[in-house]
Amino acid sequence: MSYQNPKIAEIADVLMHRFAELENKADILKAVELKALYAEIPTLPNDQRASFGQEINSLKQELQKLVDEHQEQSEALPLIDVTAPFDVNVPTDKRPKLLPAENGSKHPLTTEIERITDIFYRMGFEAVGSREIDDEYHMFTALNFPEGHPARDDYDTFMTIQKDKNGNPLVAPAHTSTMQHRVLTENKAKLDKGEPIAVVIPDRVFRNEDLDATHEHTFHQIEGIYVDKGVHAGMLIATLKTYLNEYFGEKLEVKLQPFYFPFTEPSFELAVERPAILRKDDSEEQKWLELLGCGMIHPNVLKMAGIDPEVYTGFAWGQGIERMVMMKNNIEDIRHFQSGKLEFLRQFA
């Protein structure tokens, strides 16, 4: 735009150049030169005021337009390039590796769960998943926890505010035993055919815990269930020893002590020697790391699944996976697993 008044034309030129360099383009509208021009109007002779004022307004409008245009351009989103960044006609093995393997790896728990499950596949077990939300029936009742029994409180279970149709809250399973009733019910036909029920359940569980180096609120367990005619506790111990020796690749010092679970009778707790890195002092309590709970499946649990406990017996166990992986890899704090810290994860890549 050209301006008749030489002074306004000169200032317009200065402001246009400044606009190009300004980071915040809207600042041009506050330029002192523009204010000075407006301040000059009352000092001019009457006959010049109108045309001078109109030219300043035109200059201000021109600057405002530049500011608006710039704003529109910067708000417009960049266009997405939808074409592949390589020639799609090239065979797959010749294409560039867009995500090279060093950018990602399996989480150490995934690797270990695969290893553990594989050991049980080789021992003739099949694997099923658990669930992240369940009901009180499967978490407690079908496992022989009487209603209102204090043992229910041992499981620090997260519950929903909403209630199911029986007026009970739903639960985030605090152990993989929540699957026992389903596994027994769904597989009992095998027993009639003379086959055992042999199932492992590796999955995530949740507890409202006070967190420390060996306690997480979200961790993994592997449950095992074996039912057939003539199954006894010696077979339980042999199975777990075979598995642990295979997993650690060496003979481990393990300790079995009596315990209480409503769903097994007798019940035991199996502990392994705690490595020095996880030991706070030399006390007997610090020497052992409880790895799993186990026992012979309670006759009531078999009965509730429609299996005759006079004919069939079975064993079950539930093991915390993180603690075993920690022991094997000298990991001093269980919270590393969910930290998402690359320094930790890269050690297992």
Ligand code: FA5
């Ligand atoms: C149970 O959860 C039983 N359901 C196990 C069971 C299954 C017994 C079948 C008999 C038959 P317990 O609460 O002890 O038991 O937990 C089992 C294992 O999970 C523990 O030995 C421990 O290794 C691990 N564990 C328990 N709480 C935590 C936690 N907060 N963080 C990490 N691991 C845990």
